[in-house]
Amino acid sequence: MTTAAIAPSLLAATVQDLRRHAPFSEMEAAHLEWMAGRLQLAYYPAGAVVLEPDAGMPEWFYVVKQGSVEAGGAAEDSVIKLLAGECFPLGALLAGRPVANQFRAAEDSFCYLLAAADFHALLEQSAVFRDFCTRRIASLLEQSQKAVQSEYALRQDEDSRLERSLASILSRAPVSVPRGTPLSLALQAMHDERVGSVAITDEADRPLGILTLKDVLSRVTLPGLPLETPIEKVMTAEPIALPAGATAREALLIMARHGIHHLLLVADGRLAGVISEKNLFAIKRMSVQGVTNAIANAADTEALKRAGRDIAALAHSLLAQGMQAETLTELIATLNDHLTRRLIELETAACALPAVRWCWMALGSEGRMEQTLATDQDNALIFTTANEADLESVREQLITMARRINEGLDACGFPLCKGFIMASNPKWCLSAEEWRSQFSRWIDAGGPEELLNASIFFDFRPLYGAEALAAELRAWLATKIQGNPRFLKQMTQNALRNVPPLGLVRDFVLSEDEMHPHTLDLKLNGSMPFVDAARIFALASGQSATGTAQRLKQSGQALRIPGEEVDSWVQAFHFIQLLRLRHQHGRERKGLAPDNHLNPDMLSVLDRRILKEAFRQARKLQARLALDYER
Incomplete structure (x- = not known):
């Protein structure tokens, strides 16, 4: 040189x-x-x-x-x-x-x-x-996550397998047979190729269905079907398929949602491969499918308690492997949804419920699908009755069921809500008309404190039952809020009370609380400014999404906010969520209860700098919020 x-x-x-x-x-x-x-x-x-x-x-x-x-x-x-x-x-x-x-x-x-x-x-x-x-938090996040992988000594390839395209993970051509193939030949092909599934295609090599070894037992062996049976008689028709360029994390979430082992890959409409869960990643002792199956087969609360512990252990393992915060929190929420639905199924089978339409709704972080490793339960019930005279008796029966469900969730690791925002509370077990009246009171006449406490109700998401009731309420709510500047102004003023903890010299403002001295509350002062702002933007623009990132993206387009601004807000929010998960993971490894109180001195120089930038993005987001709705 x-x-x-x-x-x-x-x-x-x-x-x-x-x-x-x-x-x-x-x-x-x-x-x-x-x-x-x-x-x-x-x-x-x-x-x-x-x-x-x-x-x-x-x-x-x-x-x-x-x-x-x-x-x-x-x-x-x-x-x-x-x-x-x-x-x-x-x-x-x-x-x-x-x-x-x-x-x-x-x-x-x-x-x-x-x-x-x-x-x-x-x-x-x-x-x-x-x-x-x-500002390019995404690139810095990649470096930060590599450091995390090294720290936990569970790192995989530098380009994490969960972020790779599914096509790059495939190790072989798909095993397929044309429709009309007898079962004997299809099973022989699976045996010869040592695979756990076979795809069925048409003359143009377009996928028509799939048959797995698990299907063979329940659909062929036990019913005693002759092996001359055409394979299309027992295949899973119209199977879920993804483009070959989709990522492993997308496949992982779909497998978790649908409780399946295999996905077909297509390119230009033709079969390109078959991906199985074991192709995606190896997890010691458990897998997403294993946890999902354990939940589906749970016969009582004790089995669901074990599944709840498995969800937490799986989340820790995936975090250590470097899974993105957005994907991990959505996966946690998806598995928690499965557990909650199974618990509701068990409890409703044991109850004599009235013949009415009802829906269990998730609120707060579960409603937003943003649950971390430390979460309680927030839920509510919506129902309808044919006769007004039956209202109270129906409510009483639903509350009895809801109390058993809330207690069961508590036993499975989801503590009872300290504010008693649960379906077993008569205040939150309401008919559809009562919910419209309640939201009308909040929107038309709610004071600052009342709206502050009510904010998580605007994150409701249907979880079990007559989901149309929640969808109808969401549509009504979007119409109700339009043209109501008083409500949006009060929600904005509440959101702006929560100031990101940056000082005048751009250093952190730390808590002086005796219980958590010299810490940052990553939930209250970190995630919530983004959550609150995204909620207001979504309500103002009539968007139906409940997740913070989705709300920012959808409302950003509707409100014509520059895309680079929205991207920076989303990246900042995801980084804070990642820090929350890592902090909670670290505490649990030490045998401590997970919380959100982080001492910033424990951060690396890189993570400390990114956190400052994330808080700066929160300030920018709040400035935009104030400009649009505080006047």
């Missing part, structure tokens, strides 16, 4: 050169001139190593001026080429650590060099430069 300071006479040309690239094109002239005056110019011949992990903490911030630099590991397919105007190594400089990859000149190249101290000074001076370096 050959370096030289840039001559003052070339300062203007250097500024002009930098102006051709982001973020320098948007920086204030004074900040860019300050930077240009401190740059050095370095020459690297083709093949020269610019930077490598063994060099320790980076001393320079690099901007490619001419030529190109390759960054990557040993695998050829992991190499990234950096061209003129591109910068490195942002992640290492922000985190104060060595680089993870080697940087090598792909050809004779020149780079601008800015000393690390000047890089950090520029971060403080220029908001544009700081945003460029820190």
Whole structure:
């Protein structure tokens, strides 16, 4: 490497050169001139190593001026080429650590060099430069998750299998037979190929169905069907299929929702492969399908208690493997849904219920499908009666059932709600007309405190029973809220009372509570600003989604909020959710009860910086909320 300071006479040309690239094109002239005056110019011949992990903490911030630099590991397919105007190594400089990859000149190249101290000074001076370096939370999250995987010593490949395309996981061509094939030939093909399923296709190789070994027992062996039977007589018709480019995590969630072992993959409508759960990931002692089956086969509360413990253990394992927070919280909620539905099935079978339509509704984090490892239960009941005179007797019978369900959920690891927001509370076991009246009171005349306590009811999601009752209530609610600025203003004022914990000098404002000193409440002050804002945006724009990320995305489009703003909010929310999960996981490993009170001193430099940026995004979100609805 050959370096030289840039001559003052070339300062203007250097500024002009930098102006051709982001973020320098948007920086204030004074900040860019300050930077240009401190740059050095370095020459690297083709093949020269610019930077490598063994060099320790980076001393320079690099901007490619001419030529190109390759960054990557040993695998050829992991190499990234950096061209003129591109910068490195942002992640290492922000985190104060060595680089993870080697940087090598792909050809004779020149780079601008800015000393690390000047890089950090520029971060403080220029908001544009700081945003460029820190707003891309997704890329920083990837680095953070790799550190988590290493810490838990359960890491898989660098490109986590759950994020890979299903096509890349396949190890063989699918085993298939045409319709009309006798069972004997289909079973022989499964035996010869040593596979657990066979796909059935038409003349154009389009999938028509699937038959698994598990199906053979219940559909062929036990009924005593002759082996000459055409396979389409016993196959699962119209099986669930995914495009070959879908990710493993998408397949995982679908398997959990539908309780299946296998999925067909298609490309251009034709069979491309068969993916099984064991293809996705290996989990010691348990799997998503195993937990799902245990729930489905549970005959009593004791069996469901064991399944509840398995859900928690599975969640810990998946977290350690680096599963994204959004996917993991949705998976936890999906499995909890299965458990709750099975418990309701068991209890309703033991009760003499009136012949009325009713629906069990999930509220709060379960309604949003955002449950973490520490969650209580929030639920309600909606029902209809044919006669007004039967209202109270129907309610009494439903409450008796709901009390048994609430107690059963408590036994399975979902503590009773301290605020008694549960279906067994007569206040929250209401007819459809009573629910409309209750929501009308909140919307038309609710005070700040009343609306604060009622906010989680707006996250309701049908879980069991006559789901149309909840859908009708949601549609009515969307119409009711339109054109009601008073309600939206009061909801906004409540949301803005919860200020993200950043100080004037952009450091954290920590709790002085004697029970949790020197901590951040990642639920109250971290996740909730995003949850509250997303709820208001969704209600204002008439969106039916209940999940925070979905609400932000859907309402962002409806309200014409720039996509990059919405993406930053969603990424920030997911990072805080990830920190909550990791913190709760760490406490449970130590034998402590999981909570949301995190000491930021326990974070790595990288995670601390991302958390600050996430809180800054919460401030931006609240500013947008205030602008739209506080007036």
